[in-house]
Amino acid sequence: MPEFRALLSGGGVMGERIRAHDWASTPFGAPTAWPQSLRSALSICLNSSAATAICWGPELRLLYNDAWSRMLGPGRPVPLGEKAIKAWADIWHVVGPQVKTVLETGAGYAAVDQLLPIQQRGHTHEAYWNYSFTPIAGEDGSVAGILHQAQETSDRVFADRRNALILALADRMRPLAHPGEILACACRLLGEALGVGRVGYGEVSPDGSTVSVARCWTDGMMADLAGNYRAEDLGKLHRALRQGEICWLEDAATDPGLSARDRATLRRLGLRSGLIAPILVEGRCRAMIFAHDGRPRGWGNHHAALLREVGERLRQELARARAEAALRESERRHRLIFEQAQDVVFTADLNQVITSANPAAAEALGIAAEALVGRSVGEFVAPDTFRRTTGMLRRKLAEGGTTRYEVEVFGKTDLLHWEISSTLTTDGDGHPLGLHAIARDVTERHAFEGRQQMLIEELNHRVKNMLAQVQGIALQSFKGKSDVAEAQAAFQERLAALAAAHDLLTRRKWEGATLTQLVADATCRLAKPDRIGFNGPDVVLPPKATVSLVLALHELATNASRHGALSTPQGRVDIGWRPAGQRLRMEWRESGGPRVAAPEGRGFGLRLIERALASDLGGAVALDFATEGLVCTIDAPLPRAGAGNVVSALL
Amino acid sequence: MNGAALPPGTRVLIVEDETIIAMTAEDMIEDLGCTVAATAGTLAQALDQVEAGGFDVAMLDINLNGELSLPVAERLRAAGTPFLFTTGYGSTGPGTAFTDAEVVRKPYRAADLAAALSRVLTPG
Numbered sequence: 001m002p003e004f005r006a007l008l009s010g011g012g013v014m015g016e017r018i019r020a021h022d023w024a025s026t027p028f029g030a031p032t033a034w035p036q037s038l039r040s041a042l043s044i045c046l047n048s049s050a051a052t053a054i055c056w057g058p059e060l061r062l063l064y065n066d067a068w069s070r071m072l073g074p075g076r077p078v079p080l081g082e083k084a085i086k087a088w089a090d091i092w093h094v095v096g097p098q099v100k101t102v103l104e105t106g107a108g109y110a111a112v113d114q115l116l117p118i119q120q121r122g123h124t125h126e127a128y129w130n131y132s133f134t135p136i137a138g139e140d141g142s143v144a145g146i147l148h149q150a151q152e153t154s155d156r157v158f159a160d161r162r163n164a165l166i167l168a169l170a171d172r173m174r175p176l177a178h179p180g181e182i183l184a185c186a187c188r189l190l191g192e193a194l195g196v197g198r199v200g201y202g203e204v205s206p207d208g209s210t211v212s213v214a215r216c217w218t219d220g221m222m223a224d225l226a227g228n229y230r231a232e233d234l235g236k237l238h239r240a241l242r243q244g245e246i247c248w249l250e251d252a253a254t255d256p257g258l259s260a261r262d263r264a265t266l267r268r269l270g271l272r273s274g275l276i277a278p279i280l281v282e283g284r285c286r287a288m289i290f291a292h293d294g295r296p297r298g299w300g301n302h303h304a305a306l307l308r309e310v311g312e313r314l315r316q317e318l319a320r321a322r323a324e325a326a327l328r329e330s331e332r333r334h335r336l337i338f339e340q341a342q343d344v345v346f347t348a349d350l351n352q353v354i355t356s357a358n359p360a361a362a363e364a365l366g367i368a369a370e371a372l373v374g375r376s377v378g379e380f381v382a383p384d385t386f387r388r389t390t391g392m393l394r395r396k397l398a399e400g401g402t403t404r405y406e407v408e409v410f411g412k413t414d415l416l417h418w419e420i421s422s423t424l425t426t427d428g429d430g431h432p433l434g435l436h437a438i439a440r441d442v443t444e445r446h447a448f449e450g451r452q453q454m455l456i457e458e459l460n461h462r463v464k465n466m467l468a469q470v471q472g473i474a475l476q477s478f479k480g481k482s483d484v485a486e487a488q489a490a491f492q493e494r495l496a497a498l499a500a501a502h503d504l505l506t507r508r509k510w511e512g513a514t515l516t517q518l519v520a521d522a523t524c525r526l527a528k529p530d531r532i533g534f535n536g537p538d539v540v541l542p543p544k545a546t547v548s549l550v551l552a553l554h555e556l557a558t559n560a561s562r563h564g565a566l567s568t569p570q571g572r573v574d575i576g577w578r579p580a581g582q583r584l585r586m587e588w589r590e591s592g593g594p595r596v597a598a599p600e601g602r603g604f605g606l607r608l609i610e611r612a613l614a615s616d617l618g619g620a621v622a623l624d625f626a627t628e629g630l631v632c633t634i635d636a637p638l639p640r641a642g643a644g645n646v647v648s649a650l651l
Numbered sequence: 652m653n654g655a656a657l658p659p660g661t662r663v664l665i666v667e668d669e670t671i672i673a674m675t676a677e678d679m680i681e682d683l684g685c686t687v688a689a690t691a692g693t694l695a696q697a698l699d700q701v702e703a704g705g706f707d708v709a710m711l712d713i714n715l716n717g718e719l720s721l722p723v724a725e726r727l728r729a730a731g732t733p734f735l736f737t738t739g740y741g742s743t744g745p746g747t748a749f750t751d752a753e754v755v756r757k758p759y760r761a762a763d764l765a766a767a768l769s770r771v772l773t774p775g
Contacts, residue, residue, distance in 0.1 A: 457740060461714070464739030465669060468758035472675035479678070544716065548670070604674075612670035615692045 011046025012066040017080060018046070026081050027057060037144055041136045045147070054136070056145035060084040060099065071150065091116045099133055103143050108134045113153050123250060123298025128157040158302035165193050166309055173317045180215070182321055186314045187217035190291065194303065197222040197270075198292040201314060204231070204285055211238070211288070222270055222294060241278035242285045246304045249274045251296035273297045277307040279315050287315055344418065344439040347425065350397075352377040352389065355434060364441065366412025380410050389420075396424050397432060406442065417446045470495065476604035494554065500525060501550035505543050512639075513546045514538045515586075519575055522553040528566055532557075536577035539584060541639050548616035555605035556588050556632060565593030565629050584619075584638045590629035598625035657769055662688040664706040666697040666723060667737070668716045672757070676710065676737075679761040683768075694718040701726045708772055709734040710755070710764070724749060733771040 011018065024030045034042075038056060042063060045052045051071040053064035061081045072078060078087045084099065085092055094116055098109050110132040118127045131150035138144025169189050176182045183201055191199040200216035208231060215226045231238045240247050249255060250273050252266040266272070269292075276290040289311035291303075338345055338358045346357040354372050362369040365380060378386040385407050392403045402423045409416045422437035477491035478484075504513050504521055513521075516538055523532040541549065557566070557573075565571030571593035577586035590596075599606070606623065609632065613621045619636025663680045665687060667673040677687045688706035691697035694715050700706075701723055709727055711720040713736050720736075725748075727734045735753035755767045 461739040464757045465672070468675075468739065469669060469671045471758040472669075472671035475675050475678065476671070607674065608670065611674065615668070615670050 014065050014069060015046045018042070018063065021080055023081075027059065027061065028081060035139050035144070037136055037138050041145060041147055048149070051150050053148045053150075054145055055084045055099065055133075055148060056136075060146065062087055068150070071152065090119050099146060102133045102135055102146055106135050106137075106143050108132060113157055121250070121298060123296065125298050125300055126154070127152060128154045154302070158300075158305070161193075162302065162306050162309060165189065165306065166313060169310065169313060173313075176317075177321060177324065179318050179321045179325075182317050183214050183314070184217060186310060186317070190289075190307070190310045191217045191219065193306070194291050196291045196293040196297075198225070199290070200225055200292075201287065201289050201311070202229070203287045208242075208285075222292060225269070237276065241276065241288055244278055244280050244283075244285065246278070246308070247274075247276040248299050248304075250298050253296070270294050273299075275299050275303055275307055277304065277311050279308075279311045281315070287311070289314065341438075344441070345437070346372070346439075347434055347436050348377060349434040350393070350432060352386075352393065352435070361439075364411055364416060365409075381407055382410075385409075392422065393435065396422070396435075400424065409439075411443075414443070416441055417443045469498070473498070476608075479604070490558070493558065494551070496525075497522075497551055497554035498547070501547040504550065505546060512540050512542045514540050515549075515577055518546060518549060519553065522550055522557070523575075526557050526561075526566075528561075531566060531572040532575065533572065534575040536575075536586075537579065539577065539579060539639065545616045545639060548612040552609045552613050553588075555609050556630075559605055560590055560593070560630070563594075564596070565590035568593050571629070579638050582638050584617075584634070584636050586634040586636075588630070588632040590631070593629050595627055596625050596630055597627075657683055657685060657765055657772070659684045661685040661708060661768070661772065662706040663768070664688050664697075664700055664709040665690045666692075666700075666709065666715065666720055667712045668692045668714075669712075672712075676764070679764055682761060683765050685768075692716075694720060694722065697723045698726070701730075701732075706732075708732070708768055710768070711736050713738040713740065721746065721748065724752070733774070735767050735771050 028034065028038075038054075041054050041056075045054050045063065046065050048065060049067060051065070051068040053062055053068045055062055060083060062078060062084055063080065064078070069078075085096065088095055094114065098111065101107075102109050110130075112130050113128045114131065116127050116129055117124045119125075129150055130153050131148065134147040134149075135143045136145040136147055169186055172185050172189070173182050176185060187199040187201060191197075197219045198216050199218075200213055202211040202213040204211055211229045211231055211234065213225050213227055213229065216222075216224045218224060234241075237247055249266075249271075252258060252263060252272050258266070271292045272294050273296050274290060274292040276288055278285040279287040279289060289307055291307060341358055341360055344358065344361040344364055346361050347355045349355055353374060353376050357369045357372040359369060361372060365372065367375075377389060381389065388405070389407065392405060396403055402421055404419065404421045406417060406419050409418050418439040419442045420437055420439045422435055424432045425434050425436050426432050473494050474491055477494060478487045481487035500521065504518060505511075508517075515536055516534075518541065519534045519536075523529050523534065526532065560566040560571075560573055565573055572591060574589045574591070575587070576589070577584060579585075602610075610621050610623065613619070613634055613636075617634065617636035617639075619634055622633045622635075624631040624633070663685050665673055665676050665680070667676060667690065670692070673690050673692065677690060680687050689700045689703075691700050692715070697711070697715070697720060701709075709723070709732065711723055711734055713720055724734060724736070735755055736749070737755045737757055737759065739757045753767050753771050755763055
């Protein structure tokens, strides 16, 4: 049949098969009798690289090319010349009416991303197609057949759907801060998209021994699987997941890979079909995401891809949320330290403009922390100090490290002394951004040190004054004296009296002494205390008057022992004092001694009595050399009580 | 004595609150061939003595029982009367207003006092 061959040359495997087929015994009849329209259409079909078929005749019998054959796959062989209604039995409810319309109207039909559910391994699978039905006019002008071209678009449809879901998921998870909310959101979205009964997420413990499943999303029929599971109890499943494999289960009732025990377990969980995807981090299974259903169902690669993708996004979002929560917690802790620190803490930019300050800073400067932001450090220190802090900043910029120095700061009410420890803050590349400074208020320490310095100065002054007094006593004691031993004794006795006066004051914490104490103290150091009587009320004398009076009593007693009442066995001394209004009158009266004659000159002792007492008590001193005995009277203003404590005495 | 060229009979006002020290100063002044014009132990007494006059030079204890003798020094400076300070303070002197003033530190020797008095009496 040369014409037939010429007409139907080429066409690959299908071309050969069609040419070899015994058409005479079929409704097509002998090819030599085929109408031109069929021949032309068949020629187009066989020579097209797109999946193409022809439905011919009233029974729409199928002829097709290599591409169409490949498209069906090895699982669905279609005999040459098979009726379309039989070849497409599972999708005829969709394509049948479309074909019928083409036959009736003579107009072509095209479908885009048409869902054509396909039965495979006993389950219905989604598949999407672009296809067309084009009428072929017969010799009589009626529709004699249909030219059909098709292309599966499932991969693109599923990819689009997955992308849309991932985008929606990202949008919904982004504002969520709590890991629980993120999990619930992702599981619900995935569950609704897959149309399953339960979706959950489990995290594998760092040592791989435990899987902790968070609260699941369910359709309300299936149970929540939240809880901790031992990895070894998951057996084969866990081993597969650990190797990065997705586990598929299309029907727990019939799956040959399951043991009777597995089946019982799955029944208890109400699980008939499921898909579990491991989530790997650096090759290790760190978590898993699963979709379960109570009915048997088939799974496609697109389901697995969707599960993996959602699982990975979920892991990232959880990590983000946890990192943010950890950061917030860390910030909260640091904020707390910042807020509650007793020390002043502040940050500033490289122009020394304050960028943050803690409440301690606000309190010290008397300005709210927020109001401090934006103000220059220079506003709170003297220009000299600002030049110094600027110098410190330059040093840090040049050499790095921390600078510690003291500055005077204009505080809320007073000038404050701050000991500042300041460090540069840098960005990730080590470029300086600003300053971080901690300041300790050392104002009190400064005041203390100042006070201490003053006390040391004062002590020095007192010691020098005391030395000057001792110098004076020495000069006076030795002046014009030929008897060195006698002069030495007098000098030593005077020093002892001076020391005794200070002892008395020290016992009284340098608050002065009462007259009674003072006189008792002075007389008991004398050689003949039983011959000295004294009587008077308690009157407190200030420190300086105490010293003068002790020295004066010493001089009087010395004089009495040498020339006066105490130089004879019968003589005695009576000391009396009494306040009279605002004045104090005191008397030293000697009696029973030798006859007294006024001395020609006054020695140091008598001069001291007259002058020191007059000066330090602020009164008048009279020495009456009466024949029956010396009388010394003092008339002075009554000293004020409580003449001060040791500090006021020192200052 | 002591080689200090003090004009004989120079009249000295002593301002000192410690009696023993004042008495010692008096003796030193007299031993130097000078005359003690007066001795004052308080600020008020010292101001009265300045008012009264009758002295050629003054020696002022800075601290008079808690009061500073600086007002006395100011009067003397205004009047052009030479004076010196005596003090037991170590580093702190009479203050910024009298940084150039002559200061004799206690306890002082007669020679120290004579040299200082000589310096203030013959300035330059």
